[in-house]
Amino acid sequence: MPADLLAGLEPSPPAREGLGPGAVALRGWALALVPALLSAVDQVAEAAPFRHMVTPGGFEMSVAMTNCGAAGWVTDRHGYRYAADDPMTGRPWPAMPGVLRDLAQAAAEEAGYPGFHPDACLVNRYEPGARLTLHQDRDERDRGHPIVSVSLGLSATFQFGGLKRTDPVRRIPLAHGDVVVWGGPSRLFHHGILPLKDGAHPLLGARRLNLTLRRAL
Template sequence: MNTSLFEIESSKPLPKDVFGVGTAVLSGFALSVESELLSSLKGIAERSPFRNMVTPGGFRMSVAMTNCGRYGWVTDRTGYRYDHIDPETRQPWPDMPASFLQLAVASAEAAGFPAFSPDACLINRYEPGARLSLHQDRNERDFSQPIVSVSLGLPAMFLFGGLERVDKTQRIRIVHGDVLVWGGPARLRYHGIAPLRHGEHDLVGSIRYNLTFRNAG
């Protein structure tokens, strides 16, 4: 997919290395395909509904999740892992829509990662008050592949830390259509989302969706 097909609807130049080497904030990068993304998202949720998963420690996550692609990320009392099968439906996860895949590849290329090959997309649904604590994405096998994170709906405060949990955390407000990419030396940095504030988005309502693309296999 040619990145020129995605309009960067921002008056600012494309900001790279905002959080350090290997990071990029692509403001408004997904806006040109927002209708396709939201339509595909609805179809995915009809086949594999959102659910609040449980961590190995027994904590019920405030963020509801589903997946699409060859692999889906799941957590339960037995641990964190990727699986071909949705444990609730007992069926393979829905295929990754073309609009998802093309956006993920184009975003990674724009951020300086031209060989991204995502095979998993974790979809998070945030309602007001939901949060995601600082964590690393480390269940994947190939850390040379970046993470691509697409924000839809209500704005959120993205938290980006260092390679250790105790490292200083940076914050940036992300809004509908923004795409964040991190890889290379930033690939295993801690990150999270502060509790979502109440609000209303014209297309999504009082919800925030996050599409996180990874190469899991």
């Protein structure tokens, strides 16, 4: 990662909050890169527009999604999976902007996972009322790699449970610029987002963006 970018990310040691074994929240970690991150998301969305995907059960997701990188996460009547091409356009997903890759690598290293090389970035766009129910990230080929999740815009409540869906669930507030990293013992922990509350963010208005970077292939 370029030294000047790393310096911009951490003018002082980040505020760390342990969320569980192998899981940490880095408070405000991404704030220095917000303009570049939003520009990158705009470029991705121009090539691969946000859309509300349909679950295998036929329900339209409340969260709008797009992807970038070598593979994109998709859901439809045929199931959950990663695909090299955008089913909406028939073209490969946009290449992952370097700022997203570099941020994910730096955050993963800070959390204790050096050598992370993400090849997929799922971009979720939340509006008031949108939510993501408890789930596990199980579609990646090698689950030995961590997950890096970047929050932008309106604050949200992150749910972080355990290996079983019935395990106790923590409710963790996430603010603009926060980054959560989990892997190792917590890699398959259930997680989700409670319905987004009304609000107005100075940069994103009544929206929240979440960038989830993974090693999919």
